[in-house]
Amino acid sequence: MKLAERMERIGVESAFDVLVRARGLEATGQSVVHLEIGEPDFPTPPNIVEAAKRALDEGWTHYGPTQGLPELREAIASYISRTRQIAVGPEHVCVVPGGKPILFFPMLALLEPGDEVIYPDPGFPIYQSMIRFLGAKPVPIPLIEQRGFSFDLNVLEDSLSPKTKMLILNSPQNPTGGLIPEEDIRAIAKMALDRDLIVLSDEIYSRIYYTAEPPFSIATVPGMKEKTIILDGFSKTYAMTGWRIGYGVMPEYLVDAVNKLMVNSNSCTASFTQRAAISALVDPQTHVENMVQEFRRRRDAFCKALNQIPGFRCTIPGGAFYAFANVRGTGMGSKELADLLLEEAGVACLNGAAFGEYGEGYIRFSYANSIQNLMEAARRIQEISERWHVCAAL
Ligand SMILES: Cc1ncc(COP(=O)(O)O)c(C=O)c1O
Numbered sequence: 001m002k003l004a005e006r007m008e009r010i011g012v013e014s015a016f017d018v019l020v021r022a023r024g025l026e027a028t029g030q031s032v033v034h035l036e037i038g039e040p041d042f043p044t045p046p047n048i049v050e051a052a053k054r055a056l057d058e059g060w061t062h063y064g065p066t067q068g069l070p071e072l073r074e075a076i077a078s079y080i081s082r083t084r085q086i087a088v089g090p091e092h093v094c095v096v097p098g099g100k101p102i103l104f105f106p107m108l109a110l111l112e113p114g115d116e117v118i119y120p121d122p123g124f125p126i127y128q129s130m131i132r133f134l135g136a137k138p139v140p141i142p143l144i145e146q147r148g149f150s151f152d153l154n155v156l157e158d159s160l161s162p163k164t165k166m167l168i169l170n171s172p173q174n175p176t177g178g179l180i181p182e183e184d185i186r187a188i189a190k191m192a193l194d195r196d197l198i199v200l201s202d203e204i205y206s207r208i209y210y211t212a213e214p215p216f217s218i219a220t221v222p223g224m225k226e227k228t229i230i231l232d233g234f235s236k237t238y239a240m241t242g243w244r245i246g247y248g249v250m251p252e253y254l255v256d257a258v259n260k261l262m263v264n265s266n267s268c269t270a271s272f273t274q275r276a277a278i279s280a281l282v283d284p285q286t287h288v289e290n291m292v293q294e295f296r297r298r299r300d301a302f303c304k305a306l307n308q309i310p311g312f313r314c315t316i317p318g319g320a321f322y323a324f325a326n327v328r329g330t331g332m333g334s335k336e337l338a339d340l341l342l343e344e345a346g347v348a349c350l351n352g353a354a355f356g357e358y359g360e361g362y363i364r365f366s367y368a369n370s371i372q373n374l375m376e377a378a379r380r381i382q383e384i385s386e387r388w389h390v391c392a393a394l
Contacts, residue, residue, distance in 0.1 A: 006133055006135070009132040009133050009135075010129055010132070010133045011125055011126070011128060011129030011132070012125070012129070013125050013126065014125070014350055014351065014354035015036050015037050015038060015350060016037075018036040018338075018342065018348055018349075018350060019034075019036055019037055019348070021342065021348075022034060022036065022342060022348040025342070025343070025346070030346055031346050032342070032346045032347070032348050033346060033347050033348065033369065033373050033374075033376055033377040033380070034348050034369060034373075035347060035348055035349045035365040035366050035367070035369060035374075035377055036348040036349055036350055036366060037366060037368075038174060038321075038322070038366050038368070039235070039236070039239070039241040039366075039368060040236060040239040040241075040291060040321070040368050041368045041369055041370070042239045042287075042291050042294075043239060044238060044239050044240050044243070045238060045239070045280075045287035045288075047279055047283045047284075047287075048238060048240070048276045048277075048279050048280045048283075049276070050279075051275060051276040051278070051279035051280075052272050052273060052275065052276035054275070055271070055272035055275035055276060056272050058275075060271040060272040060274075060275050061271065061272060062271060063267055063268055063271070064268045064269070064271040064274065065268060066259050066262045066263045066267065066268050067093070067094055067095065067255065067259050067262070068093065068094065068095025068096075068247070068268070068269060068274060069095070069271065069274045069275070069278075070090060071278055072095055072274045072275075072277055072278050073090035073093040073095060074090045075277075075278050075281045075282055076090075076093045076095070076247050076249070076281065077089050077090045077092065077093050077249075079281050080093075080230065080232070080249050083206070083214070083217075084217045084219050084220050084230070085220050086219055086220060086225045088225070088249055091252055091255065092249050092250060092251070092252065092255060093247055093248070093249055093255075094247060094248045094250070094255055094258045094259065094262070095245070095246075095247045095269050095274060095277075096245075096246055096247060096248065096258070096262060096266070096269055097244040097245060097246070097266060097269050097270070098233060098235060098244045098245065098246045099202070099204045099231050099232065099233035099235060099246035100126060100246070101246070101248075101262075101266075102200075102229065102231040102233075102246060102247070102248035102258075103126055103127065103130055103200070103202070103231065104130060104261075105248075105257070105258045105261040105262065106198075106200065106229050106248065106250065106254055106257070106258060107130045107131070107134060107136075107166070107200075108134065108261060109254065109257035109258065109261060110165060110166065110198065110254075110257075111131070111134040111135075111136040111165060111166065112134075112135070112136070112165075113134075113135035113136065114135075114136070114137065114163065115136040115137065115163060115164075115165035115166070116136065116137045116139050116161055116163040116164045116165065117131045117136050117137070117138060117139060117164075117165065117166045117167075117168065118139045118140075118141055118156070118159055118160070118164060118166070118167045118168065119131070119138065119139070119140060119141070119167075119168040120140070120141060120143050120151070120168065120169070120170055120173065120356075121140030121141060121142055121143065121355070121356030121357065121358045121359070122143060122175050122176065122324075122352055122355030122356045122358055122359030122362070123140075123143075123168070123170060123173070123174070123175075123355055123356055124170060124174050124175075124202065124355070125354065125355060125356075127168050128140070128356065136165070137163070139159050139164070140356055140357070140358065141155055141156050141159055142155065142358040143173070143176060143178060143358065145315055145326060148178050148179065148181075148315065148318060149173060149176035149177070149178025149315065149317075149324065150178055150179070150180045150181060150184055151180070151184065151188075153184060153187050153188070156188065156191070157191055160191060160195065160197075164195065164197050165196075165197055165198065166197060166198050166199070166200055167188070167192060167197055167198075167199050167200070168199075168200045168202065169185075169188070169199060169200070169201045169202065169218060170201075170202040170203075170204075171185075171201075171203070171205075171215050171216075171319070172205040172206070172208060172209055172215055172317075172318065172319025172320040173205075173319070173320065174204075174205070174320055174322060174355075175322050175324050175350065175352065175355045175359065175362075175364040176315075176317065176322065176324040177299075177317020177318060177319055177320045177321070177322045177323065177324060178315075178317065178318060178319075178324075179209065179211060179215050179318040179319050180215075180216070181216075182213075182216040185216050185217075185218050185221070186221060188218065189218050189221035189223075189224050192218075192224065192227060193221075193223050193224065193227070197227070198227055198228070198229065199218055199224065199227055199228045199229070200228075200229045200231065201217060201218050201219060201228055201229065201230050201231065202231045203215070203217060203230055203231060203232045204231060204232060204233055204235065204236055204246070205236055205319055205320040206232055206237070207236075207237040207288055207292070208236060208237070208291075208292055208295060208319055208320055208321060209292075209318060209319035210292075210295075210296050210299065210317075210318055210319060211318050211319070215319060217230065219249075225251075226251055227251075228250070229248055229249070229250040229254065230248065230249040230250070231246070231248055232246065232247060232248075232249070233245065233246025233247060234246060234277055234280055236320075237280075237288055238280045238287070238288065239291065240277075240280070243273045243276070244269075244270070244273070245269055245270070245273045245274065245277050295321050295367065295368070297371065298321075298367045298369075298371055298374055299316070299317060299321070299323065299367055300316075301371055301374065301375070302323055302365070302367045302374045302375075302377075302378065303316050303317075303323050305374070305375065305378035305382075306323060306325050306365070306378060306381075308382070309378070309381055309382050309385050310329065310330075310385050311327060311328075311329035311330030311331070311385060311388065312325050312326070312327055312329065312330070312381075312385075313325065313326040313329065314326070321366055321367050321368045322364050322365065322366055322367070323364070323365045323367055324352065324362050324363075324364050324365075325362060325363050325365065326361060326362055327361060327362060327363050328361040330385070330388055331388065332388065333353075333360070334351045334352045334353050334359070334360055334361055334362055334363055335351040335353060337351075337363060338350060338351040338363055339351075340384070341363070341380075341381060341384070344384055345380040345381060345383070345384045346380060347377045347380050347381060349363050349364060349365045349366075350363065350364040350365075351363065352364060365377070
């Protein structure tokens, strides 16, 4: 049976492919340091696990409301109102299985063939995949390493057209760890306010940052709440990637559309995980603080080690748990280098070009791994780097 034509336009995430290749190598006895996958290596905090167990015992094992349990939506609305300094209520919140459905559903509800969508490049591969899948036109905007991997605002402004329906922002960013400075966000909001477009603000890494101030949300700018979909969730902040729970905060007309897509696809998000998510939000946040502190320690140590390797240059990331190293100095393409690092050095990492054409010349390393493993990875890369310098000298 022939698949629908649209399936030719849908993409994948290379992190999962590299994981499979790395596991294949391990099965042959090779040791691999895993720096490819984007998830905290910490366990889910015990208070959340306990809350889920309690919920199972109490019988939270049935269907619930499509939009999410009212108590959880209340907790999310109050959390978002506090952290983004805006007034939102539970009627603006959709609870869904992970952060990803807040890309999938609103894009499905809004985009038509010919609409243009602006998004960061390098960026989370699902943005481009979904834009193309829906027949809309991808308009990638390069991120500038010298600007801490933020946009050139002139390029962004020039890319806006009457057909621009959506602008995707992601700060802190995957794959670069970059943050968009508040003044840039305010300038972007100014461009968006007098245009008929919606901003999809992917804030899944909102709690993982190393700057003095938290990342600034475009929804905070007066007038922007009505034009913004905030994507956030529990996967990264609370090390809950396998629980599949996330949420979106958006204008009510979009809530209705997302509810319809949810009822057609999932009915609802699992009830006991939603009960656990309430505990995640309202209980003390010590586990998040400790995790971020540990990520900071690893970031500092790993980036320092990478910067000592000939051919590597790594900007210190302001958030998330990714180091996005410029590897042009090695003289190798980033796919060739990522393959070499996996196969010859046993370091699993991602080719920057898997995040878009402007990612060529970079490698993404996830530092969600122990200091010991990170130092071992740096040692292995250093060792193999001697080989490419010998080749270059020939
Ligand atoms: C930028 C970005 N947005 C969204 C997601 C999706 O998160 P979730 O696992 O909650 O679906 C990820 C996960 O890697 C991400 O990196």
